Amino acid sequence: MTSRLIGKSQSRRSVLTGMAAGAGALALPSFFPGYTHAQSSEPIRLGFQLHRTGIGASYGRWYERTATAALKVLNEAGGINGRPVEIIFEDDGTDPARGAEVFGKLATQSNCDLVFGALFSHVVIGTAPRAAELKVPYLVCSEGHHVASGMLNRWTLQPGITDVKSQVQGMAPWVAGNLGKKVTMIFPDFAFGHDHRDYFTAAIAAQGGEVIAQIAIPPTETSFTRYFPQIPAETEVIYHVMVGPAVLTFVKELGEFYGSGARPQLFGFIDSLEAVDIASPGLEFLEGSHFWEGHPRVKQADASEHEVFYRAAVGVDDNGASVTDPADVATYAHMFSTWETLFVIKAGMEAAGYQGPADRQKLVEAIEAMTEFAESREHPQGAKTFNGKTHQAFGLQSITQVQGGKLIRVHQTSLEDGYYPDEVDYTSQSF
């Protein structure tokens, strides 16, 4: 489903001005294409590859709301280079083949200047080749390591969210120092789970810890009871990253397995429970356990003014749910990336003096030249650094604990915790 958002409606005066400018431009010989383009008051058109349907729909719903809220703020502040901005949302069905088609549709049919917003890794990886073919910037909000690993191309960037390798590495020192050093990992037996397995195993080893068991759960599994006896008795921490509809069953059955007796510490990525109320029946077992959150869904006592502004603008209450429906829990740990990416686009376009599609390469180069994003309304999740060579942002990560059914932050990493050596230099690649 395509939908379009225009932040500013045009006044009669601006339309007449635009018509006059257009007529003038037509009358002029094309000696000054840059000048004539610079006078355009046409909206800048941004394509949004949206997981409106398919497995990513719960994320997509909130990604759309967040991007819409950011667009409103951006246009109220004058748009980009004085031009209003428009977002055209197109559903990709959370499917990589459709993702590439949607990218082409946004770039060549809707004439978008760039495309952003995709979260799911397989959609990003399936789409990135098309971005390079069309030479259209593709700004992803995926947290996958695929950008920084060098797998993609110069037109694909991830300036709005930290990648999973950095997230996992950032968590490991605190887990080893506070929860335990003997870790059993339970993860889905496909690429997402394997990334966690590989990155965390290395990261905890660097902290003097050890992964003593790796329990891979087949993606077709609907009951998990038979896997729990594989958890070694000496396990101090269970690291779990189950995703999908079976996650509630997983937690419930884990609770039944341990009963009211002693259990290891639990540490999980909130990906398991994004858009799920942590106080849902069956999740009582999670009380006292810890989670990674990119951005804590519960408003913390020390929330910054920027965080408060962002939360209100998107329409999220203090518990992390929609202000209009407390049962509609946000995908808060990830969705900030669409907001922040939009403001990186604004900064990039303004730095590049962006006028139109001919300046797409300049835009990529302008973003590559960025190094830091200060905590601000534009970056409410917190300060970040951006590595132009790897096209990847690095931000602060939070560890929260379930206390009385709410996720309360107990630790925040430093930026340095998440750094790792560069694996690619996209700036050395041609466009």
Added chain:
Amino acid sequence: MTVATRIWAVHLAVLALLLAGGFLLPAYHQTNVAKVMVLATYAMGYNIAFGYTGLLSLGHALFFGAGLYGAGMLVQHAGVGAGPAALAGIVAGGLAAAVVGLLALRTQGVAFMIVTLMFAQAGYLTILYNTAWTRGDEGIVIAREARVLMGFDLSADLPRYFVGLGLFAAGLVLKLWLVRSPTGRVMVALRENEERSRMLGYDPYARKLAALVISGLYAGAAGAAYGLLFGYVGASLASTQYSILPLLWVLLGGAGTVLGPLVGALLMFYLIDYSSAFTTASLLVVGAALVLLVLFAPKGILGTLRDRWLKWLP
């Protein structure tokens, strides 16, 4: 005009239209039609097994995936060029079909469906689990510099379109020849009455195996082409969905018709593309279209045309 002339004229006219499309279509539709031609090639192969031989397989995603990964992995991990990789993909598709066929053709009907489905699911999970090689559900990107065939950059719109057209045209001509040959008539005889074919001296097992292998070669070729033309090799393209899709394309276009798979794939692609602009329930629209088809044109679009007006259509 003889029937043979008329048949060739119609099919060549379709190819001429597609050729013209390469020059006339806007960029977005050019890429779409290139993809449809690759998928229609896959569906043509499916039609040889299902539409002509009566083998209702739910395992063709394995053959498509074998071609996709057979070509993609060689390019990605062994640095093999696009041409040899494509050939390897075709062979991989045929080989997968031969192995599955040797076992699955010992069954018939619903059992054949289930056994082929199980093989395809096993193949899908193999891709999913072996992330070190396949990157599982995420898939892998075929580097742009590797997507060059005989000097043509397959990542550019026009060469991609014409390579897709070349693949489709080769598949179409071969299929047209096959279904009008004695071998093709035996395939139809097997579909209509296997016991009678056996009594006439044909070996149903060998004939069905041959049909399945030919079908697998088509699927492998389409899979390899998909990876090389569009630069992405992912597990979702080898999932059950990709066993069911060619069945739907063939049913929509007309099972047992040469051009039916193209018509079905094209219609369903654009049905989803256009309906998704208005509703999130685009698959419901597809479902409704299929229900209407079953009610009013159970033999598919070209099958119905053939029944009513174009008796000569192969």
